[in-house]
Amino acid sequence: MHDHDTSERLASYADVLAGELPDTWTSSHLPPDAKDDLAELAARIWDLDLVAASLAEHPLRQAAVLSRPDGAQLVVLERHDERDSFLVAAVAPRALPDEAYRGVSEPNGIALADDPFLGAEQVAGDLLVRYDSALAQVRDNALGGIQPSQPDRLVLTWQPDGSIATAPVGDSAGAVLEANGFIQDPHSGIYRLGTDDTRAQARALRAIGPQLDALGIGTALQHPAGRTSPTSAPAPATPAPVGARTPAARHR
Structure with missing residues (x-):
């Protein structure tokens, strides 16, 4: 042939x-x-x-x-x-x-x-x-060390290179992340926020909390051993009380 x-x-x-x-x-x-x-x-x-x-x-x-x-x-x-x-x-x-x-x-x-x-x-x-x-x-x-998120709780994890990664569940959280500078890997589905500007990184972390909260999605930020957040990032919040509108404790 x-x-x-x-x-x-x-x-x-x-x-x-x-x-x-x-x-x-x-x-x-x-x-x-x-x-x-x-x-x-x-x-x-x-x-x-x-x-x-x-x-x-x-x-x-x-x-x-x-x-x-x-x-x-x-x-x-x-x-x-x-x-x-x-x-x-x-x-x-x-x-x-x-x-x-x-x-x-x-x-x-x-x-x-x-x-x-x-x-x-x-x-x-x-x-x-x-x-x-x-x-x-x-x-x-x-x-890797990225803890899976839940539909009502987004888990963000500091990476060794200083970036922040998360694997959200559902399109709503993903849209908020993209609007605040996170970039999605089309193959793994992981969203990452780079380290080119730590102030911008901190602003993004401050911004996504209220936006996700408005959608009924709580947030949590994991700090692996030896890793600290940018100095301009907000201090961790206390867990939401039982019956609060936020469905999970939010740490930003």
């Missing part, structure tokens, strides 16, 4: 596959001339079995990438054997540190049926289940 024919078939197969998977997926094709993108993609293919063995003999010359809004990605690639079908593998998020992957089993890829509708059933019932589980593990690992 000519390269052009293979490219068209790969792109068409991936388009149908994306449309049949649960949730929302989009498909994009990387042609042979996208060498840098293909090299970067090959380095992130999360597989130590079937797909890794194939790539060891046949370097990635083209691929179709399926992407989900939360940052999850799958790659569809040529099979290079007597079967007229494709392989599919998970892609490791580029934004997470290597340490987050320690102890997490690779969600190894699978060979797909010739029919993309059957292929979608294979992916949804096998690879996608293992991939989502592995993603949840590495994202949890990436949180």
Whole structure:
């Protein structure tokens, strides 16, 4: 089969596959001339079995990438054997540190049926289940010392570099954080407030408390050992009394 024919078939197969998977997926094709993108993609293919063995003999010359809004990605690639079908593998998020992957089993890829509708059933019932589980593990690992928040309580944690990180629950808290200078990592979901200006950092901490309080969300600020807040930051408040409107003690 000519390269052009293979490219068209790969792109068409991936388009149908994306449309049949649960949730929302989009498909994009990387042609042979996208060498840098293909090299970067090959380095992130999360597989130590079937797909890794194939790539060891046949370097990635083209691929179709399926992407989900939360940052999850799958790659569809040529099979290079007597079967007229494709392989599919998970892609490791580029934004997470290597340490987050320690102890997490690779969600190894699978060979797909010739029919993309059957292929979608294979992916949804096998690879996608293992991939989502592995993603949840590495994202949890990436949180490090960040204590998970609750719907009614946002936990902010000082980081070793002086930044502040938090993993809010729900869009309301996230909107308040973004309005006050926090930047969200699209892959891990973690919001961080940098250290370029400690006065601005302190102002942001003062501002988000009342704004979250108005939404019925309490706040707490964790100080790991040896870490202190900027001198201009407000002193910790006393716990809210029972029956107070704030649903949790707030420390800012």
